[in-house]
Amino acid sequence: MKRTFSKRALGLVACALALSAALVVPARAGAGASNEPTPPSKPILDIGNHAARASELTVAQEYEAAHAELAKADPNDPAVVVAKARLALYEENCDLAVSLLGHGEAALSDEARLIGDVARGCARVTAATIVDKDEANGIVIRYHDEADRALGPLLVDTVLKARTSLARDLGVEWKKPTRITVVRDLLSLSAMTGLPYSAAQTTGTVAVAKWGRVAILSPRASNRGFAFRDTLTHELTHLAIAMQTHDRAPLWLHEGVARREEVRWREVGHFDDRPTPESVVLRGMEMKLDLPLDKLGPSIAMLPSADAATVAFAEVTSFVRFFVESSPEGALSKLLVALRETKEVDEALSRTSGETLAQWDVRWRAHLAKRPKEPLSPLLGLGASPPGLGDSRERARLAELLLGRDHAAEALMELDKVPSDLLGDPSLRYLRARVLEASGDTKAAETLLEDPKLWVASYGPCWAMRGRLARARGDGATADASFEQARAHDPLSVESACETSPAPGTNGKGTDGRSDPLCDAARRRYDPDIGRE
Structure with missing residues (x-):
């Protein structure tokens, strides 16, 4: 659509x-x-x-x-x-x-x-x-x-x-x-x-x-x-x-x-x-x-x-x-x-x-x-539609473009102006978590994705980032469960298939340094990261 x-x-x-x-x-x-x-x-x-x-x-x-x-x-x-x-x-x-x-x-x-x-x-x-x-x-x-x-x-x-x-x-x-x-x-x-x-x-x-x-x-x-x-x-x-x-x-x-x-x-x-x-x-x-x-x-x-x-x-x-x-x-x-x-x-x-x-x-x-x-x-x-949706769309898009150009602080300033009740949209929640991570506040990003009950719908990128952050802090059970959901919804994204950040500079491979057919297919897809379309 x-x-x-x-x-x-x-x-x-x-x-x-x-x-x-x-x-x-x-x-x-x-x-x-x-x-x-x-x-x-x-x-x-x-x-x-x-x-x-x-x-x-x-x-x-x-x-x-x-x-x-x-x-x-x-x-x-x-x-x-x-x-x-x-x-x-x-x-x-x-x-x-x-x-x-x-x-x-x-x-x-x-x-x-x-x-x-x-x-x-x-x-x-x-x-x-x-x-x-x-x-x-x-x-x-x-x-x-x-x-x-x-x-x-x-x-x-x-x-x-x-x-x-x-x-x-x-x-x-x-x-x-x-x-x-x-x-x-x-x-x-x-x-x-x-x-x-x-x-x-x-x-x-x-x-x-x-x-x-x-x-x-x-x-x-x-x-x-x-x-x-x-x-x-x-x-x-x-x-x-x-x-x-x-x-x-x-x-x-x-x-x-x-x-x-x-x-x-x-x-x-x-x-x-x-x-x-x-x-x-x-x-x-x-x-x-x-x-x-x-x-x-x-x-x-x-x-x-x-x-x-x-x-x-x-x-x-x-x-x-x-x-x-x-x-x-x-x-x-x-x-x-x-x-x-x-x-x-x-x-x-x-x-x-x-x-x-x-x-x-x-x-x-x-x-x-x-x-x-x-x-x-x-x-x-x-x-x-919920109040402020149109303005929030524009601010979210601007935040994407700013993040794609490595201006995480400015992107966060735009997202701070979005009403908090719109964070039930998991696509916006994911964007904010990515911006927080890029700003160095990984803990806040983890908190944002911790409870799926706060999302109004299942969303592959949220699951993938949740799993990636859980893996980094040593929580294997949460990571495995999250990546299973990520692959059930968005299997051909690098973040889901390779368990790695889609941001530039990553190697596009799983956390063990190896790739598999699903990860290879995700990397061959050449799907640009947020703000770099």
């Missing part, structure tokens, strides 16, 4: 929140985005229809069974040709999908045009990709940019832990391989998935789970990265839901479950429930941004604004949490299985819980009405 001020100071938090809120499954949204699936498939009623059965097997990632079903069908039937093209796209044989739909009656339907457009985009994007296959773990990762291969160990580790947590929570039996494509820009993300480019820009989409794989934006595409490990887990949740329900889950369930699961693969973090989704929903209701759960449209990534996407994600997150906490253990996994076998979500809900969506919605809203109102920081958006 473009800004007219420095992305490193005041306002980056809003950008980061929009990204996470738009992790869509066409989105950490982003959001986290999109994380939105296509409209649910209609139940297959004609069991003699080979094309329909093959398509259902395809979305469930039962590829061998889908091939076997299509082998029984008339190869000249247009529906069979479309089903073959869909299967080829799911198996990442994009060129075959293009050729199958290149001419003839099969290419005329709306479904064929959609698959054909995505297949052509997929063929363009993947034409020069680098592919790494982890045969033992059943993971295939494509990289649009070879420099992103350094992310491989982090990606594989995330996939393995996410598959384990999703199998535990949702009862899904994972089909292999798990396919991931790391793209370099939003245009490629759009081409690979069919999500409109304009929608990706509006809601800050950074990943999409669709066509049997996850396409995720490289962290290098954002100036300070994003929570790409949680984002990947969010998207893998969408794949799990599609497999388990044969892609019949409604959007609210897809997104609500994905937001719940995106953090359950790891230990509880400082920002997992900050702010609570309920507080965001209540603010959204005040702003008239809330929508009925069954009226969210085809994708949260296609809502009209990042604020609307943020509220929608909060709604579905809160609702699914309420459903899980109000139901017997295992209700969620049973609901997913029921959706595979029924025509409507109400039927599946009634079968597993005894109540329809409308009845659950009444109970959830009554639950919301009883909650005490929680204050939301103005820095989170969803309302008027």
Whole structure:
């Protein structure tokens, strides 16, 4: 998302929140985005229809069974040709999908045009990709940019832990391989998935789970990265839901479950429930941004604004949490299985819980009405900007330029004029800590970063500097935990990957004097330090 001020100071938090809120499954949204699936498939009623059965097997990632079903069908039937093209796209044989739909009656339907457009985009994007296959773990990762291969160990580790947590929570039996494509820009993300480019820009989409794989934006595409490990887990949740329900889950369930699961693969973090989704929903209701759960449209990534996407994600997150906490253990996994076998979500809900969506919605809203109102920081958006924000942006940018020219004392004078309540913005907190460090007041810099509860959002540079300062004073436990968070959010910065100051004059290597692939990739990125852009 473009800004007219420095992305490193005041306002980056809003950008980061929009990204996470738009992790869509066409989105950490982003959001986290999109994380939105296509409209649910209609139940297959004609069991003699080979094309329909093959398509259902395809979305469930039962590829061998889908091939076997299509082998029984008339190869000249247009529906069979479309089903073959869909299967080829799911198996990442994009060129075959293009050729199958290149001419003839099969290419005329709306479904064929959609698959054909995505297949052509997929063929363009993947034409020069680098592919790494982890045969033992059943993971295939494509990289649009070879420099992103350094992310491989982090990606594989995330996939393995996410598959384990999703199998535990949702009862899904994972089909292999798990396919991931790391793209370099939003245009490629759009081409690979069919999500409109304009929608990706509006809601800050950074990943999409669709066509049997996850396409995720490289962290290098954002100036300070994003929570790409949680984002990947969010998207893998969408794949799990599609497999388990044969892609019949409604959007609210897809997104609500994905937001719940995106953090359950790891230990509880400082920002997992900050702010609570309920507080965001209540603010959204005040702003008239809330929508009925069954009226969210085809994708949260296609809502009209990042604020609307943020509220929608909060709604579905809160609702699914309420459903899980109000139901017997295992209700969620049973609901997913029921959706595979029924025509409507109400039927599946009634079968597993005894109540329809409308009845659950009444109970959830009554639950919301009883909650005490929680204050939301103005820095989170969803309302008027905090007082003095415009002036503070200008002072922060001036401080950056002064620091970049080795005038730390003068930079600090500018930052001293910024209201203290704006220090909840971690991008500003990081800038001030860097200025204090350059001024020789390392202790004050440490104090500023010591308690993440004082930040309104997780921010890779804050974690990296916190870890670097902790390492210097001999606090290895804090350093290790901080750098783990830094690499989960901003893995391709020198400060995160190499555990060294990004300031000129440093050697760009880790504290032990050695480099590793991630550090090497960060140094090759040539990302200029603050004020030296």
